[in-house]
Amino acid sequence: MAGVWRVVVLNDPVNLMSYVVLVFKKVLGFDETTARRKMLEVHEQGRSVVWSGLREKAEAYAFTLQQWHLTTILEADETN
Amino acid sequence: MKRIDVKLAVPVVAPLLDVIKDLAGDLGETLAAPLALHDLDADFRAAWSDELLAAQKVEVGRLLGLFDDNFFREGVVAFDADNAEVILRACAVIRLRLRARALKPLADEVLEGGGADLLAVPDPVRKAFMCYLFLATLQELIIQNLDESILGS
Numbered sequence: 001m002a003g004v005w006r007v008v009v010l011n012d013p014v015n016l017m018s019y020v021v022l023v024f025k026k027v028l029g030f031d032e033t034t035a036r037r038k039m040l041e042v043h044e045q046g047r048s049v050v051w052s053g054l055r056e057k058a059e060a061y062a063f064t065l066q067q068w069h070l071t072t073i074l075e076a077d078e079t080n
Numbered sequence: 081m082k083r084i085d086v087k088l089a090v091p092v093v094a095p096l097l098d099v100i101k102d103l104a105g106d107l108g109e110t111l112a113a114p115l116a117l118h119d120l121d122a123d124f125r126a127a128w129s130d131e132l133l134a135a136q137k138v139e140v141g142r143l144l145g146l147f148d149d150n151f152f153r154e155g156v157v158a159f160d161a162d163n164a165e166v167i168l169r170a171c172a173v174i175r176l177r178l179r180a181r182a183l184k185p186l187a188d189e190v191l192e193g194g195g196a197d198l199l200a201v202p203d204p205v206r207k208a209f210m211c212y213l214f215l216a217t218l219q220e221l222i223i224q225n226l227d228e229s230i231l232g233s
Contacts, residue, residue: 010116013188014175016216018223019168022231062117066132069113069172 004077005058007051009070011042023068024050027061052077083160084225086218090155097147099211103177104140109133112176136173143170164226171215178215182208 009020017039024035028050041048051061058074065072111132115125146157146167159167179191185205190196194213198206223231 012113012176013191014179015172016219016223019172019219022168022223026231059117059120063128063132066111066113066115066117066128067135068169069176071113071116073116074119 001055003055004052005055006049006075006077007058007061007065008047008049008073008075009038009042009065010073011046012071015070017043020070023065023070027064027068049075081160081162082226083158084221085156085158086221088151088155088157090152093147093214094152095207096211096214097144099178099182099208100174100215101144103174103181104144106181107136107140107173107177111136112173112180135169139166139170140173142166143174159222159226161226164222164231168219168222171219175212175215178208178212183212 020039020042021032021035024030024038025032028035030038038048038050050065051058055074062072062074111129115129115132117125117128120128142163143166146163151157182205183191185201186196186209191212194216196209198209201209
């Protein structure tokens with residue numbers, strides 16, 4: 001579990017764009033522009049890496065995003 | 081405390097509440113957004129699921145609690161700092177469940193766009209889709225009208 005981990009939010013057709021932007025701002029501390037850009041990545045590409053870093057903190061972010069009912073996965077960052 | 085009061089048409093909303101109640105019961109011990117973290121330690125994963133499930137039950141309970149006797153007398157629901165986030169999340173729960181249970185005949189593009197041909201779908205799907213749109217409207221009202229000091233973003 002060492003190394004760098006990515007927090008990836010997956011698209012769903014249900015949650016509103018405005019809702020996802022709000023969650024990204026609230027949970028990840030994004031500004032409006034970043035939150036909208038990441039939301040559009042999720043919407044258009046089906047997924048977006050919203051954070052990367054140590055496993056423990058990645059798990060905390062993933063859990064909080066799941067609390068907001070966004071489907072979230074963790075991926076090992078093989079480039080690090 | 082900043083608050084918004086939303087006046088709703090009781091005869092329109094009441095049938096949709098039946099849909100929400102049915103789905104709330106149907107959820108049982110199931111997460112609306114399934115836990116997709118497959119590499120978690122089993123005990124850790126179980127603890128996460130339990131905590132998420134407990135929170136989900138509280139959220140749905142708060143949503144249903146909005147529509148109390150006072151709502152049926154006055155037709156008004158109120159949102160403020162105390163309930164805004166939990167209602168936002170509860171609406172997400174029920175909308176996700178609607179998709180999984182009642183809206184399978186509708187394509188994802190329709191769900192994203194919110195524009196189904198309601199005359200072309202069976203009555204249960206039509207009712208579920210109206211509920212889906214109603215909950216989205218509540219979410220939009222909260223997001224647009226309660227500022228960052230309340231939603232904390």
